[in-house]
Amino acid sequence: MAKLRGTGIAAVNYPTGMNLGGDPSQALIHATTTGTFVISLSSTDLGQGLKTVIAQIGAETLGVPFENVLIDTADTDTGPHCMGTFASRATHRVGNAVIMAAKEARKAMLEVAAEELEVSPDDLDTDGKGNIFVKGSPERKIDITSLALAAHFKYGRTISGRGMYIKPKSPVDPETGKMDPDSTEAHACVVAEVEVDTETGEVTVISLKSAYEVGRQVNPALVHGQIVGGAFMGMSHALYETTAPYYPSPDHAPGSFSEYIIPGPHELPHIESVVLEYPSVNGPYGVKGVGEMTANAPIPAIVNAVSNAIGVRLTEYPITPEKILRALEKSPKVKQLAENRS
């Protein structure tokens, strides 16, 4: 028997957030006595790095260092409402809410600084290093710790802000079906290269190469992490994961985590990716979103690559060795190989 190689391609257009919209998120910001800006959210970080990117967006809008921002997602019962961390919506929706809250908090911060420096708030700017200074004379400045202390104990004021974002729910025209389903779309294309062992039906993914257009990247390292992790997850769905594999009887189905087949480090293919940034018009600093989509396109790309390798169209995944061996019985390529041998 032989090892057959194939290449497959798949593309995805990924709409950020809930279909038709109507999925709000809120944010509250307040400064502590020592000038830490606490951003309260109910938006949970699942490991995708939401706390990091939200702190970046908050710091950028407030004009304070990243280290001065603390994200508090401690309790979804008591925090400001968030629809949830799904549909790649969090950076887009929550980021917009945080920008709105941060603008209000920044205004309050500059008003206190104006009193301390005896100028108009319009004459002030932030240096992003923890100071507020008078435009044109940067030596006249106040650091945010002194400012927060003054706000609390001298002026009796809060430095705080409220923010929310909602894409209003789009109605669907019952006559025409016309609607506004999404706020922004990210795009990607994945090319998979595979090798199929015609003896065992096993597939080795040799490489997954991709191009992603995700709007502005707030944090390129985290975007890359999503793409690599998602590629692996997609491969896992394409080839392995199911609670109902094709086996002679249901007794053979996995009954626990230990028997549920997922790939490990040995199955890691060569993963390569380039990211294009076309900022969205309604995302925070041009964000679109990248998360769920990274596990989407690798699946059809791999299935297409296997179909290309064996010459038989496969329409059901995961493409387990059992399914491939059955498909190989119909493969013209395998028939050709057998004829050549005999």
Added chain:
Amino acid sequence: MPSRIVAFNLNGRDVEVMVKPLTTLQTVLREHLHLTATKSGCRQGGCGTCTVLVNGEPMLSCLLPVEDIAGQKVVTLEGITPIEGLHPIQQAFFDNYAIQCGYCSPGVIMVIKALLDRNPNPTRQEIMDAIAGNVCRCTGYEPILRAAEDAARRLQSA
């Protein structure tokens, strides 16, 4: 069956615990001693996140009755973490974005620790073989492999 006292060395200190027979080391660490860096995943030896070192060897604490390690040396993630800063392996994981949700990280880090202790300059294949029993659902393993290689370099130049 009555409870009995089991003594062992944990992270350099002698400890005694009163346990029912077959109580796992994982339960003792997390529920008796409140050392929660060692995670509880599948509780059937399938995911690797509960890995600790027993006499320097990586072991699945969810399958290990604590009586079996009486008198032996156990090291958990708490045991390699300095009071200030991070262990070089932890720092390498941090710097290489090898942690996303973080649930597999304690087990993976202990496996890498055991590997680098006996093989300071492993190949990528040897690292993959070492962590083959650790399930990671977020990273796709690639950053973990990079972090392990980086950790080896850091420890060798230290």
